[in-house]
Amino acid sequence: MLVAFERPAIDWHAVAPEIVLLSVGVFITLLDILFLEKARPYMAALSGLGILATAIPLLTLGIDGTERVLFDGAYVVDNFSLVLKAIFLLAGYVVILLSTNYIVEGDYW
Secondary structure, three states: OOOOOOOOOOOOOOOHHHHHHHHHHHHHHHHHHHHOOOOHHHHHHHHHHHHHHHHHHHHHHHHHOOOEEEHHHOEEEOHHHHHHHHHHHHHHHHHHHHOHHHHHHOOOO
16 A cells, blocks of 8 residues: 655745754854854854844744644744744844854864
């Protein structure tokens, strides 16, 4: 008996904040690996811009206001999850601001 695989419907707008944050993290990691000392002064600024870029789809999801449920309820985007994501983005931004001197000095190992 042949069982057909049904591909799940993915709402890309609902997972956009995580995708943007992951993409920025990979980009910054590759930039640090490839350019080492030359890219170090720009890491904090790029990280801050990445946090701001992640906030854009988060804000559009908040303005839209509809609850989104993906993967049979395993991933839910509602007001509570959006507020928590915003709090974690703010915490990440504060960490970036506090760590700028350590990145410039190279004292993080």
